[in-house]
Amino acid sequence: MNISQKPPEILSEAEKHIQNLQGQIECLWGQIREKDAQINQLQQLCATAQKSIRRLIEQNRLLLVSSQQRGMQDSHTGSRSNRHSSREPTYEKTVVCSLVNAHFPDWSIRELRFCGQGSSFCTYTLNQDYIIRCARHRDSVRRLRWEERLLPKLQPQLQISIPQFQHVGYMSNGLPFCIYPMISGQPFEEKYYHRLSEVQRENVVQQVADFLKVLHNFPIEEAITYSIPFREITEYPVRDMLQLVRQKLHPKLSLAEQQQCQRWFDIYINNESDFSYQPSLIHGDLQPRHILFNEEKGEIVGIIDFEDIRVSDPAHDLYYMYRNYGDDFWHRLLQHYCPPNLKYCQWKFRFSRLVDIIQHLLENIEDRRFNNIEEGLEELQEFLNRHNPDEIERSSMKSHQ
Numbered sequence: 001m002n003i004s005q006k007p008p009e010i011l012s013e014a015e016k017h018i019q020n021l022q023g024q025i026e027c028l029w030g031q032i033r034e035k036d037a038q039i040n041q042l043q044q045l046c047a048t049a050q051k052s053i054r055r056l057i058e059q060n061r062l063l064l065v066s067s068q069q070r071g072m073q074d075s076h077t078g079s080r081s082n083r084h085s086s087r088e089p090t091y092e093k094t095v096v097c098s099l100v101n102a103h104f105p106d107w108s109i110r111e112l113r114f115c116g117q118g119s120s121f122c123t124y125t126l127n128q129d130y131i132i133r134c135a136r137h138r139d140s141v142r143r144l145r146w147e148e149r150l151l152p153k154l155q156p157q158l159q160i161s162i163p164q165f166q167h168v169g170y171m172s173n174g175l176p177f178c179i180y181p182m183i184s185g186q187p188f189e190e191k192y193y194h195r196l197s198e199v200q201r202e203n204v205v206q207q208v209a210d211f212l213k214v215l216h217n218f219p220i221e222e223a224i225t226y227s228i229p230f231r232e233i234t235e236y237p238v239r240d241m242l243q244l245v246r247q248k249l250h251p252k253l254s255l256a257e258q259q260q261c262q263r264w265f266d267i268y269i270n271n272e273s274d275f276s277y278q279p280s281l282i283h284g285d286l287q288p289r290h291i292l293f294n295e296e297k298g299e300i301v302g303i304i305d306f307e308d309i310r311v312s313d314p315a316h317d318l319y320y321m322y323r324n325y326g327d328d329f330w331h332r333l334l335q336h337y338c339p340p341n342l343k344y345c346q347w348k349f350r351f352s353r354l355v356d357i358i359q360h361l362l363e364n365i366e367d368r369r370f371n372n373i374e375e376g377l378e379e380l381q382e383f384l385n386r387h388n389p390d391e392i393e394r395s396s397m398k399s400h401q
Contacts, residue, residue: 185292
């Protein structure tokens with residue numbers, strides 16, 4: 001007869017203790033088996049979620065491949081010139097001063113200066129030490145949240161500074177604001193690049209390339225969990241634009257220039273598949289004012305304003321570099337960034353530049369800004385006489401192969 005079969009009255013204290021332990025062990029094993037089953041279920045759910053995310057990404061990629069007349073500008077690029085045109089701040093200095101006093105009563109306010117606002121945030125500098133960004137509307141909330149979650153993940157991988165939020169709170173209107181240490185530097189305008197020595201140019205381009213590599217290689221599955229949106233690059237309305245070119249610009253161009261312009265559009269329309277891409281996390285607004293530069297050291301010290309970050313075409317960020325700093329910067333960037341198909345983007349970048357020139361020229365004609373019309377026309381003629389679309393296409397195809 002084993003212990004469990006003996007009558008309770010004859011069990012010794014030791015035997016009772018052993019019996020209790022056996023019961024506890026059985027109970028623990030039951031709990032372990034239950035937890036194992038729960039873990040297996042969670043693992044299956046995670047695997048299913050990962051497959052769903054990958055499937056969604058692939059579906060989006062296929063949609064992009066099949067889209068017609070892919071372009072380099074997104075849906076809000078056309079109005080980007082108006083984003084920073086509001087001269088009057090959404091929040092007066094007295095409002096921001098009260099905000100600082102309410103949340104940081106121990107802080108002294110020596111200088112509070114309005115330094116601009118975009119579509120989502122009104123920005124002040126505090127004592128030349130901190131940046132205060134105040135949300136302008138409800139849509140700003142999600143932008144602030146994904147910056148708050150993403151930027152701490154990026155900074156350890158970067159050699160240059162990006163905003164690191166020190167405080168996020170709410171204003172009396174229910175909208176959020178954030179405060180982070182100011183990154184000292186000036187907008188990296190093209191003139192500063194051309195003043196650099198050969199060694200400094202290489203260093204600056206390497207800095208940009210390293211930043212883009214980190215950003216573009218960030219796991220997009222993780223970015224999606226931060227509610228960062230996936231946005232297609234809006235196609236150019238090339239046929240509509242071509243009609244306007246024929247009506248309003250051809251009379252101002254020579255026959256050779258008309259034919260050259262027509263050829264650019266023909267190649268674009270007939271090679272739409274060349275404008276597909278593998279989605280990546282992108283900055284989305286790499287204008288000179290968002291790239292901070294230290295002229296004394298000859299190096300980039302920071303990149304700011306991530307409110308337009310999204311999952312989209314990585315070439316969009318590269319195009320900003322080409323548009324802002326010209327061929328020399330861009331060709332160096334190709335060598336440092338160098339994905340397998342980057343040189344194949346050369347034609348796309350050139351065409352994007354042509355469309356920029358034409359868009360601005362048509363706007364000036366519509367608004368009857370005659371001085372700007374002459375300048376824009378000269379820029380268009382210079383482009384058409386300088387860049388042969390067939391030569392660029394052959395060069396790009398050769399590089400692609």
